Amino acid sequence: MRAWTVDADDIRVAEDFDDALLHRTPEIDSFLNLDRDDKFIVIGTKGFGKTLLLKAKRILYQRAGRAVCLPTGNLLDKPIGDKIFGKEALAFFAASALPWSKLWLTAIAAATLKHVGRSDGLRVTPKLAGLMADERLHGVIDHFVRLLDFSPSELQRSAADTDGHLLPRLRALNSPVAIFIDGVDEYFHKHIESRTSHPSVTGPLSPSVWYFAQLGLVEVAYQLRRINHHLKVFAAVRKEAYARLQTTVMSQQYRGSAVDIVYPIESLREIFVNNIRLEKADRMVRPERLRADPVEAFVGRTKITHLYTGDEEDTFDYVCRHTLLRPRDLMTIGERLVALRPEERRNEDRFKETVNLAATEISHEYLTEIAPYVGDLDLERFLRRVPGHILTRAEVEELFRDHNVEGGSGEDRHVFCALYRVGLLGHLHYDWVSGAWVQRFLRPGEGTLGPDGVLPSATHYLVHPVLSDVIGRLNPAYLRRIDRVNIVGYGRSWRETPSGDRAVTARALCVLTGDVHGFGGLMRKGVDAAVRQALEEAVRKWARETIAAEIRGGDTVSVVHDDPVVLAQVARHLVDEVYRAPGQPRLRIALHYGEVQTRRRATDGSPVIAGGDAVLCAARVEPHVEPGQIWMTEEFRAQLAERPSLWRATPVTGPGGAHQINVKKEGETEPDLWVQLHRLEF
Numbered sequence: 001m002r003a004w005t006v007d008a009d010d011i012r013v014a015e016d017f018d019d020a021l022l023h024r025t026p027e028i029d030s031f032l033n034l035d036r037d038d039k040f041i042v043i044g045t046k047g048f049g050k051t052l053l054l055k056a057k058r059i060l061y062q063r064a065g066r067a068v069c070l071p072t073g074n075l076l077d078k079p080i081g082d083k084i085f086g087k088e089a090l091a092f093f094a095a096s097a098l099p100w101s102k103l104w105l106t107a108i109a110a111a112t113l114k115h116v117g118r119s120d121g122l123r124v125t126p127k128l129a130g131l132m133a134d135e136r137l138h139g140v141i142d143h144f145v146r147l148l149d150f151s152p153s154e155l156q157r158s159a160a161d162t163d164g165h166l167l168p169r170l171r172a173l174n175s176p177v178a179i180f181i182d183g184v185d186e187y188f189h190k191h192i193e194s195r196t197s198h199p200s201v202t203g204p205l206s207p208s209v210w211y212f213a214q215l216g217l218v219e220v221a222y223q224l225r226r227i228n229h230h231l232k233v234f235a236a237v238r239k240e241a242y243a244r245l246q247t248t249v250m251s252q253q254y255r256g257s258a259v260d261i262v263y264p265i266e267s268l269r270e271i272f273v274n275n276i277r278l279e280k281a282d283r284m285v286r287p288e289r290l291r292a293d294p295v296e297a298f299v300g301r302t303k304i305t306h307l308y309t310g311d312e313e314d315t316f317d318y319v320c321r322h323t324l325l326r327p328r329d330l331m332t333i334g335e336r337l338v339a340l341r342p343e344e345r346r347n348e349d350r351f352k353e354t355v356n357l358a359a360t361e362i363s364h365e366y367l368t369e370i371a372p373y374v375g376d377l378d379l380e381r382f383l384r385r386v387p388g389h390i391l392t393r394a395e396v397e398e399l400f401r402d403h404n405v406e407g408g409s410g411e412d413r414h415v416f417c418a419l420y421r422v423g424l425l426g427h428l429h430y431d432w433v434s435g436a437w438v439q440r441f442l443r444p445g446e447g448t449l450g451p452d453g454v455l456p457s458a459t460h461y462l463v464h465p466v467l468s469d470v471i472g473r474l475n476p477a478y479l480r481r482i483d484r485v486n487i488v489g490y491g492r493s494w495r496e497t498p499s500g501d502r503a504v505t506a507r508a509l510c511v512l513t514g515d516v517h518g519f520g521g522l523m524r525k526g527v528d529a530a531v532r533q534a535l536e537e538a539v540r541k542w543a544r545e546t547i548a549a550e551i552r553g554g555d556t557v558s559v560v561h562d563d564p565v566v567l568a569q570v571a572r573h574l575v576d577e578v579y580r581a582p583g584q585p586r587l588r589i590a591l592h593y594g595e596v597q598t599r600r601r602a603t604d605g606s607p608v609i610a611g612g613d614a615v616l617c618a619a620r621v622e623p624h625v626e627p628g629q630i631w632m633t634e635e636f637r638a639q640l641a642e643r644p645s646l647w648r649a650t651p652v653t654g655p656g657g658a659h660q661i662n663v664k665k666e667g668e669t670e671p672d673l674w675v676q677l678h679r680l681e682f
Contacts, residue, residue: 003278004335022056023263023271023327031259032057034064040225041218041254042236044261045445046369047328050236051076051182053261057234058180067176067232070115071139078183079141082190083148087204092152093213094206099152100216101223102159107144108220108233109166112177114138118169124161127154140179173230181217181235188213192372207372214241222250222257239445262443263327265490269295269316272330285342286523298337300346300523301553307619308482308611310599312552318352321489322359322465324366324423324444333358343520348553349619353667356469363466366444370422382415384474388481389463389488396461417455421447424467427458428494437494462488476671484597484610504610509547509560509596510567510636513618514574514589516555517627527582528554534585538577542570548598548607557587558609558618560596564639567591568647568680571630579628588625591632591680592618593639620663620673634676649678 024032031039031053044050055075062069071077085093093099110132113119119132127150137143150158191209214237221233245254263271276294281287285300295316296302303312323329336358337345344350367379382403387395396416403415419425421442429440439462455461463471465488472479484504485495516535522528532554539557543549546561557574561567571589578587594614598607609615617633625631632640637649654661660674 003275004331004338019056022052023267023274025263025267027259028053028261032060034060034066037225037229037232039257039259040221040232040234041242041258042234042261043239043242043258044236045239045326047324047326047444048261048263049327050261053259054180054182054234054236058178061178067178067230068115070111070177070179071141072115073138076180076182077139077141078181079145079187080183081145081187083145083187085204085209088152089148090204090206090209092155094208097212097215097219099155100212101219102162102216103144103147103155104217104220105223106158106162106166107140107147108179108224109162109170110143111138111140112173112179112231113166113169116173116175116177118173122161122165124165125154125157128158128161131158140181167227170224170231171228173228176230177232179231179233181233184214184217184235185210185238185241211241211244214238215245218242218245218254218258219250222254225257263325265317265320265325268320268323268325268327268330271327272316272319272334275331275334279338283338283342285346285520298345299351300342300520301348301351303552304348304352305552306487307616308484308597309487310608310610311487313487317489319355321487321492322355323362324464324466325490326444329362332362341520343518343523346520346523346553348556349623349665353665357667359466360469363464363470366422366424366466367470377415377418379415379418380474383467383471386463386471386475386478388478388483389465389468390483390486391461391463393457393459393461396455414455416461420455423447424464426462426464426488426490427456428460428462429456429458434493439489439492439494441490460494465489472670479670482611504597504599506595506597506612508594509562509614510564510639511592511594511596511614511618512557512559512561512567512571512589513592513615513622514557514571514587515622516578516585517588518585519555522583522585525583531555531578531581531583531585534578534581535574535587538574542573542577546570548609550609558615560598560609560615563643564591564593564636565643565645565647568630568632568640568645571680572682575628575630586628588622588627589630590618590621590625591630591636592621593633593635617663617673617675620665621675621677624661624663624677630680631677632680634678637678646682648681650681652677652679 030036031042042050042053058069058075061067110119114132122129122132124132131137131143131146137146147155147158188210191205192207217235218237221235224231224233239260242258245251273294276298279298281290284290284297286297289297293302299315302315304315304318305312319330319333323333333355336354337351340350340354385399385402400414400416416425423442423444423446426439426441428437431438441464468479516531519528519531522531535555535557536551539549539551543559546559546566549557549559551557559567559570568591571591575587575589578585592614594617595612596614597610597612599610600606601608621631621633631652632649640647653659660676662672662674664670664673
């Protein structure tokens with residue numbers, strides 16, 4: 001089993017399975033325990049690993065030789081293809097879960113009795129007798145699909161024969177048989193792609209078919225366990241369907257038979273780390289750290305700096321908040337990251353870009369997945385109007401009214417409720433345990449799906465980070481309204497807009513941004529520690545009089561000051577000092593002048609860089625700078641020209657001799673950023 005396996009269908013035989021990649025929570029342990037048979041239904045939304053867990057159970061049974069396992073040719077019995085119902089059949093199957101329970105019972109009984117050689121001599125209707133005699137049908141799904149072709153009256157007669165003739169033989173079964181069924185939700189998925197039944201090339205449709213087909217299987221699996229403890233049916237069903245059982249009188253019994261796959265953040269971290277450990281050492285950025293800190297070994301850093309708030313965020317936490325807390329999302333991001341060369345992955349901007357691109361892929365897939373549950377809400381039209389990722393209550397109410405007025409349906413549809421229920425809109429929640437305001441998002445499957453309902457009362461609402469690029473492409477202004485204090489994410493604490501000496505202040509300053517060119521190669525040569533030390537000592541020595549200076553990732557430096565001459569001198573000294581380190585590393589430095597945001601550090605009150613347009617511009621210019629050189633924008637040059645100095649500015653031309661260069665990051669939705677550049681020389 002390879003690392004970052006997104007689809008458990010890649011595990012076709014027991015030898016493909018790697019137990020090291022299966023993270024065991026207490027509930028999962030209870031399900032996999034072969035000495036317990038009270039857990040036999042796996043529930044979860046898409047992306048939580050239902051199929052993987054069911055296959056793990058099958059493989060454990062198979063290895064232990066505890067029972068005859070069905071199906072015999074595959075790990076799980078899964079229907080494939082499509083089923084078109086006529087109007088009569090659709091009305092029959094869409095009425096309740098009862099017809100499905102009867103159908104599943106007949107299919108399971110037929111497959112089991114045929115496999116153990118107890119199907120001879122049955123006195124049943126010709127239709128059912130033909131099913132039992134057909135040697136081409138082996139597994140439960142083989143019989144299930146064939147039974148779907150029976151007319152409602154034929155199914156009712158077959159159900160009566162099952163109760164009268166097949167069940168007595170099942171009760172007498174004295175050898176263990178374990179059946180594993182998966183994929184029922186996918187087989188009937190077309191029925192929830194449209195919220196209303198309508199004739200089409202797919203045949204008449206009804207969402208009830210999707211729900212009842214799964215609920216009937218749960219009911220039969222539970223009943224068979226009571227009929228004969230030798231016969232066990234293990235199945236995976238979608239959480240959205242299983243939720244409907246909570247309204248029945250048997251809800252507690254059914255709940256006790258199911259394992260609900262939910263992973264806390266710590267478990268998701270372990271899943272991510274386990275996949276990193278499957279990678280070869282030459283795929284690591286810092287292989288020597290693999291044992292102590294696998295994430296640092298893989299990415300090359302322990303912290304990610306938020307451009308606008310200046311906060312340093314744990315690397316895995318950054319990855320995690322760009323997911324929907326599903327293992328599949330982590331696999332998607334991990335697969336994109338491992339495709340980068342180690343030196344690319346080490347670069348913080350490249351790392352962020354890759355994670356955000358993967359998050360966009362996750363969001364597109366999820367929006368398609370939830371489309372059936374939000375009705376006919378025009379999400380794209382709505383998302384174009386969202387002004388930013390943090391919204392006040394007043395903004396939410398105004399957007400709600402405007403959206404419904406524009407829709408002209410005459411019926412109020414609260415699009416925010418739909419987004420909240422599917423986990424894409426969060427809100428501020430007061431945590432009584434910690435006594436603090438925290439950000440709260442529902443996880444996929446945690447809320448009752450549907451476009452209507454009540455939005456929790458809150459002062460602020462939060463748009464999930466996975467939607468950032470999706471909305472940004474529809475509405476570029478969304479990406480420019482970024483909060484300078486709070487980072488949006490699951491369970492993150494909320495900081496009110498600070499006042500006094502901790503307030504974020506903005507003023508025009510000079511900015512220096514530098515990066516060690518080819519740092520990945522220096523790491524592979526084992527000389528990166530000396531380079532890091534050289535950069536740290538140079539910043540400490542030459543930038544001590546500046547307003548703020550910081551180093552990120554060991555090779556990236558940012559300095560802000562109000563005197564352009566001082567900053568130019570700092571730049572020259574940094575280039576010289578770092579070049580003296582082993583390997584003769586070369587800094588490339590960009591200088592700019594414009595709005596810079598700073599705030600006071602809570603611990604000692606010292607200024608720290610909190611963001612600003614000038615910081616962003618310098619960061620965009622820096623990758624274009626030739627190694628060992630210092631480039632400055634026209635804005636910085638103008639400031640430098642006002643002060644007496646011996647520095648010279650040599651124009652840098654773009655492609656075709658153009659006077660301006662577009663330094664916008666490729667592949668991003670941000671607007672073009674044209675700058676006039678000069679090389680700083682002495």
